Amino acid sequence: MNKVKTVSNTAILLGILTLLLHFAVQAESTVEQDIGELEYTSFCATCHGNDGKGNGPKANQLSAKPTNLTLLS
Numbered sequence: 001m002n003k004v005k006t007v008s009n010t011a012i013l014l015g016i017l018t019l020l021l022h023f024a025v026q027a028e029s030t031v032e033q034d035i036g037e038l039e040y041t042s043f044c045a046t047c048h049g050n051d052g053k054g055n056g057p058k059a060n061q062l063s064a065k066p067t068n069l070t071l072l073s
Helices: 001-044
Strands: none
Touching: none
């Protein structure tokens, strides 16, 4: 009986740890995405535009048209 209880408790613990790890990874990727969006908005969007097509508000002030980032693979 103790062996069955130990196995079931171990399975429950592993399930809980798996869920915690899953949510931790999701939270980290959301934070990284938010940071990336903030950096793009701050440093890139003025030339490349919010949509990345090279039509930002300062694009016409440059000697060369900014790259359309949506075409990069």
